[in-house]
Amino acid sequence: MTDPERSKIESIVARMAGAAHKGDLGTIVAEEILKYSVLELQVIGGRLNLEIEQLPAHYRHKIRSYFRDQIFGAHHMLLSRYRKGIFLKCSDPFRDPELFLSYCQMIPDGCMAWDEDTWKNPEIWSPKHRLFYYLIAAYTMFVEDLPGHPVGMPFPGGQVVEKQGEEYYCPIRDKEKDVFFSICNFCPARQTD
Template sequence: MHSSNEGEEYTAERIQAIANRLAAARTKGDLVALLVHELENYSLFDLQIIGGRLNSEIEKLPSPYREAVRPYFRAQLFDRHHQILTLHRSGGSRHLATLPLRDPDLFSRFCTMVPEGCFAWNDTSERNPYFRNPKNRLFYYLIAAFTMFVLDEPGHPAGMPFPGGFSVEKRADGWYCLIRDKEKDVFYSICNFCPAKQADDPVRQANRVR
């Protein structure tokens, strides 16, 4: 476990090597094991720092959006972190050993994006909390990989409010997001790798989430 979160040890070369290892995953079980190996390098202190910086970013958002979105941002990161570690340590990931990744080509592109994305600091989006530290940004991507490529769920939780009153919506035939394609020009956005489909209905969707 590391006791520092300053990010010096997470060089571009190290993150590239991590991304290369992740890209070698062929099954969901492979990916869980590789992700847990990296996540176990984050100490409790590291997680406290990440949580503190997340809270700092949330506090910059306008009210009442700030209060509405806060629990979703925390769930997006820390609930999933707890979930993957519990899944692995309880042996619950054994049934994933032979399950293929839902879209190997998309996952490969995700892994290609990660090294550069960890050093992209011009993110002003209210939808994607950012950390100006490669180690913290890598944590964000590791959790997103678990959510999107192991659980096959959207990177942002269903019901999470976005500016404008919209949210990721779960329908009978899958996940939908009205703003998914708006992130296409942001190469490091997890939205580009999300299993949610672009929603065509411009009606506010938050109340339709179950």
């Protein structure tokens, strides 16, 4: 028996994987993001806030705005560019087409890999909400060629995501190799020395 949520996610991912260039992908991601209701966006924001609140206080205050920017700042930029027709004029190739396809292949399993029963309200959280995160990251990393985590985002130990010239550096870029569903494995940033 096939899980209907997984089938829907696989269909969306197949559409993404068929994108010929960055403009196609930007359009596809924006069209999928526009299908999320205000309630679903509130649930996603609420979950993000809950995860932030569980962090140690000294770190929570430093990172809060970066997490929100990573998700909702990118959401705003994506929809703004879509509505302005920018993606229709863009036929730039993907920086690394094979990496992009690997990312697409990971998404369905990544959406299903979480045990949501540990969350306070598992009945209102679904793999579709996790897909939102992967859609936003696809836009950020493969359309904009930006790191998955915003520049300036701090990590425990004091290091931050940095831009040096045209290159991005992240202190955790290569630290997530064992977590198959981590966006870090597909990020255009290089590992900070």
